[in-house]
Amino acid sequence: MIRNLKNKTKAVYAPADKAGAAAEKEKPAPLYAKQIKIHPKRVWGAFRKLKWVAMIALLSFYYIAPWFRWDRGPGIPDQALLIDISAQRAYFLWIEIWPQEVYYITGILILAALGLFLATALFGRVWCGFACPQTVWTDLYVWVERIIEGDRAARIRLDKAPYSKDKIFKRVIKHFIWLYIALLTGGAWIMYFVDAPTFINDLFFKGEITGNSLFFIGLFTVTTYLLAGFGREQVCTYMCPWPRIQGSMTDEDSMIVTYETWRGEPRAKPARDGDYSNRGHCIDCGNCVVVCPMGIDIRDGNQLECIGCGLCIDACDNIMEKLKLPKGLIAYDSVNRQIARSDGKAVKRKLVRPRTIFYAILLTLVTGVILYTFGTREHLEVNILKDRQPVFVTLKDGSIRNGYEVKILNKTQHLRSFLLNIEGLENPTMKLSGAIEQTRSIVIEVQPDDVKAVHVFVAVPRKELKSDKTEITFSFVEMDPGYSDGSLDILNELRENQKHQTTFNGPKK
Structure with missing residues (x-):
């Protein structure tokens, strides 16, 4: 440049x-470098097994999780994991999150980020190699491609071969299965936002589907098909920001995929006599390159494109085993351990160090804050908004009246009743909008998992006002929901009390 x-x-x-x-x-x-199609070769070993386990577990959870049930009572969705946009609720097993509690979602995202930072500081790009959705679905697509078209050499030959009935048949079958997987991916995603059995029944038995559902199914179908089928390593290299960020999360003690140059160089063909004492163990077979889903050579050192999947380790270990040489020429290791091993010094893993301690402390603090706020959160929220126009009204009998908008949020699954009283005024009376009778207190019933909004008028004799602005307190006391006449002789039945301050305006003295 x-x-x-x-x-x-x-x-x-x-x-x-x-x-x-x-x-x-x-x-x-x-x-932008033109994409060179990569056909990773099949390999078997510890890391490939781990990738299979991770892929099967993650895909199984993704497709099956919307079908898990969780009984929350009558009238409440029984889907264990559900983000109900229409009802403005998010359900996670026994946890229900309201729109006002979106900070819990923010906290979970912060936890995920800190967990990723800690995992990267300890084990490098372990997320990218085993759990990233792009990696998981690309692995699945490559497996389908290998089943239909064969292993690496067969796929390369098929690419170069002119179109024939056999080639067209294989390509059509492959892309059909890819699109089917992509369609299942989009359909499963929708079921995290609507009730899964209801969605399937409406779609397949009634032929009904909303425009929003159709749009997002199409969106995820197209993106899955393009990114996992065609984008592949290009997504990791050019679209994902994490490869460029993770460099600041690792250090010389982070466990990453490394090539032991001190042991592998100089390279040469396999020794016929089996004597590798005066040369490197690397026979330059290229197996570590052809199995890499990113198409890189790990022997060139740590690279931005490396996702840390460890498949090159499996390939190299298989060759070392055949040559009866020690495994680990390519290994999941740290730079400092590799240097110590080359110098013949004691090799130690330093998992506990300032960087990991810092991330662990942050992770613990954020987890503690979330658990504390969740454990102490109230299942009742009350908001009071005073009428701005008119500021006050003078009634026929000379009394002064103010209006207030009262909203009560009941976060439980039970009917709740609250006795509303006024403190700070002498001889006040109240009534709900539309009511005729004025009383000293009002009973407000709130349905389960609902918000009750009422307009309350408070009146007080003018002579009782000492100034044009009086500080008052609305007292909300929970009572037995079966009680409804609102008198004050049942205070022994009250269960919960909340007080909210506001002002009462009157004429200037």
Whole structure:
């Protein structure tokens, strides 16, 4: 890039007849490298087994989780994991989150980020290699491709071969299965936002589907098909920001996929006599390259494209086993351990170090805050908004009246009744909007898992007001829901009390 800039600068100050020739000769370097199709070879070993376990577990959970049931009582969705957009609720097993509690979602995202930071500091890009959705679905697509078209060599030959009935048949079957998997992915995603059995019944038995559901199924179908089927390693290299961020999360003690140069170099063909004492153990077979889903050579050192899946380790260990050499020429290791091993020093894993301690402390603190706030959160929220216009009203008998909008949020699955009283005024009376009778207190019933909004008018004799603005308190006392006449002789039956301050306006003295 520097060379290009220098050449361009020279061309600007060159004579006119030479400037055109220089510009023609020196073309700017492309910013995006053309994709070279990668056909990873099948390999078997510990890391491949781990990837299979991770893929099966994660995909099984993704597709099956919407069908888990959780009894929350009558009238409440019984889907264990559900984000009900229409009802403005999120359900996670026994936990119900209201829109006002979106900070819990924020806390979970912060926890996920800190957990990823800690995992990266300890084990490098373990998330990218085993749990990232792009990796999981790409693995699945490559497996389908291998089943239909064969292993690496067969797929390369098929790519180069002219179109024939056999090639067209294999390609059609492959893309059909890819699209089917993508469609299942989009359908499963929708079922996290609507009741799964109801959605399936409406779709397949009634032929009904909403526009929103159809849009998101199509969106996830197309993106899964394109990213896992065609984008693959390009997504990790060019679209994902994490490869560029994770470098700041690791250090010389982070466990990453490494090639032991001190042991592998110089490379040469396999020794016929089995003597590797005066040469490197690497036989330059290239197996570590052909099994890599990113198409890189780990022997060139740690690279941005490496996702830490460890398949090159399996490939190399298989070769070392055949040559009767020690495994671990390519290993999940830290830079410091590799240096110590090359110097013949004691090799230690340093999992506990300032970086990991810092991430662990942050993770613990955020977890503690979330658990504390969740454990102490109230199942009742009350909001009071005073009428701005008019500020007050003078009644026929000379009393002064103010209006208030009262909203009571009942987060439980039970009917709740509250006795509303006024403190701070002498001889106040209240009534609900539309009511005729004024009383000293009001009973407000709130349905389970619902919000009750009422308009309350408070009146007080003018002579009782000492100033044009009086601080008052609305007292909400929970009572037996079967009680309804609102008198004050049942205070022994009350269970919960909340007080909210506001003001009562009157004429200036």
